Amino acid sequence: MINLDYTELTGEIITRESFNYEEERACWNRAIKKYPKVIINCSNNPDISNAIAWAKKNSLEIRIRSGRHHYEGYSTGDDVVVIDVNKMNNIEIDEKASLVKIQGGVSNREIYETLGKANYPFPGGGCPTVGVTGLVLGGGWGYSCRMLGLSADSLLQIELIDYKGELIIASENINEDLFWACRGSGGGNFGVVTSMTFKLPAKQNIATLIDIDYANINLDQIKSIFDLWIELFKDLDRRMNLKMAIYNSKINGKGVHITGVFYGSENEASSILSKFKSVLPYRVFDLKCTSILEINRIIQDSHPPYEKYKSSGRFVFNNYDSSMVKKIIKLVNERAEGSIYTAVSLYGLGGAVMDKDKEDTAFFYRDAKFIMGFQSVWEDDVHAKTNIDFVKNNISFIKSITTGAYINFPCGELENYEEEYYGENYKELRKIKIKYDPSNVFNFPQCIKTIL
Template sequence: MIEFDYSGLTGAVVTKEDFSYEKDRKAWNRAIEKYPLVIVYCHTKNDVSNAIAWARLNSLEIRIRSGRHHYEGYSTGNDVVVIDVSKMNGINVDEEKNIVKIQGGVTNRDIYEALGEMGYPFPGGGCPTVGVSGLVLGGGWGYSIRLLGLASDSLIEVELVDYKGETIVANVESNEDLFWACRGAGGGNFGVIISMTFKLPEKIKMATLIHIEYIDVQPQEIIKVFETWTNIFKDLDRRINLKMGIYNSKVKGKGISITGLLYGNKEKASMILEPFKNISKKVIFNLEYITVLEANRRIQDSHPPYENYKSSGRFVYRDYSRGDMEDIINLVNDRAEGSIYAAVSLYGLGGALMDKSKEDTAFYYRDAKFIMGFQSVWEESKYAPRNRDWVKEKFEYINLITTGSYSNFPSAELKDYEKDYYGENLYKLKEVKRKYDPYEVFKFPQGIKIEKF
């Protein structure tokens, strides 16, 4: 066994010999079981630089971690150096300049709390412990996307530590190609994010939180909801966005839930969503006009502290026929052995997302209608292989009816992941990778690769 000298590392260093290692190595997806050599909790950019230098000196691979939410666990690994920026969580709001600057470890909940208390919305994600830097690097879906755009569309500057341990600032005037890439090209490809600066949106104090659910309903009712969903999105007010989940739950049975947010009053929401009211008698139709901060708290609090799951997501461009809808619903007709919850979900797109072209930033799939997510959740680890196989098998059909994959909902099974994640923007991204990480210091199983000639 190789003995390593950890004295060159700064920050809080956790090795396999430390008591906290078992807790520190875990991902939000508890089905990820990886054993890094060392985890470095960085407090300053010097800690980050030292960790990069130490990893290179010892010929070790680097993984970058902020919120621990990578679906396939690529923010960790076996016998790697995990550079964890979660302790770098400062937030600075400058209302005179109309900006907010955050450090690389800030989470969705952190920024919602900070800005929400001041009356600002933010185009963040739904899960509270997701790192904002990871969210933004992949583009960033959220319930505000149709009004405020992707999380990355509000980004005006990024600061990262590169493979040499040096700090690079990227914006529209400096290192513009890197700035372009950092808005949609997934995390972990170009360096370690230590800060991001965003333009503040206009203040919005109140919003309507939407919860619609049809519990233990018949297949024909689920199809009717699906058809209604599709029709509503054809001409939808950009102030509203919705996520729909067709589920098979051990607790609730088969059903369909819709969660959403409208930057407007309850009466407006009720009018827009009227077609959903009379589809089934088994419907919960709940609209609450509350502060934007409280709405985001409710959405975040609906997520568990962790899960065991296999999940992925791809882009929907087609208008599905009734037969397609039946096939999609049938994907979750039976759960895998040991599964407590399976779902196929549609995440609303459109609106402000389409104000930019697919070449304006690295996020390519701006003209898609939805993201289709698919997942299975289990509790006992012995059922993990069966659930993973179940998802892989069903996903073969989803691949046929979708186009391209969302890098923040990754799948290890993609045969041509680079093209799936980045479309025609891949060629420019490879140039950026070659320029800013020529030795592929930041390498992981689905990283952007430099072509060898």
């Protein structure tokens, strides 16, 4: 066994002998159990460069981590070097230039808090501890995307440390190909992101938070809500976006939960959603007009501190007939053994997401109607395999009725994953990968390949 010299590293060094190793190696998805050789909590660019050089010198694979939220755990691994940028979380607002610059470790909650206090919305994600950089690199779905576009659509400049340990800047005017790739190719392919600069949207003092829940209902009742959902999105005001979860919960039985944000008044939202109020008796129908900051706090706080789950997501283009809708709903008719929650979810797209063409950024599936997600959540490790197999089996059916997979909701079992994640853009992404990481230093499961 080779003895490694950690003295050449800078930053906070966590090894298997460190008292906080178990805490530091943990992912948000507690079903992922990986044991890195070393975790380096970086505070600045030199820490990152040193980590890359040290990993190459010792022939160790690198993983890049900011929020620990990768569904399949590709931001960590067994016997790898984890470069963690979570401590690099500075945020600078330049209101005169309408810009915000963040460091690579900023989380959703941190950017929502900072911008929300200044009455700025931000097209971020729903979960508080997700790293903004990982979200943006994958395109970035969020409750504001129909009005503000994907997270990546506001990006103006990115800085990253490359395979040589050197700083690279990419924008529309410099390293344009890399900038194109960094808006939809997913995290970890080209280097360690140290900063992102975004264009600030117009200030928005208030909006309406949407929370609707129908609990303990049967499959026919769920179908009536599903049908309303499809009809609603045919000409939905782009100021509104919604996520609908058709769930089977150990606590609330079978039901539907709709969460959303509307950049308008409570009365307007009520009018748009009026049919959802009358279609069935509901457990919750709450429209709350309040500040952008408060809305994001409520959404963030609705998420658990961690879970054990298997999940994935794919793009919906089809108009499903009645029989297909019933088949989709039946995916959650039963839970896997040990599951406390399973759901098939629809994440709204359209609106501003479609304002760009599929060739404008690496995010290819601009004209999809929804992202269809599927998940199972459990608590006891003894049920892990059963739940994972349950999701894998049902994803096979979902794959047959969808086109392409969302890189930020990845699935480790995908064949031809590059074509699935990137559509026709995958060939160009391979060329860019070869150009900016010719030695394939940033190599991990489902990374962009360097073989044309």
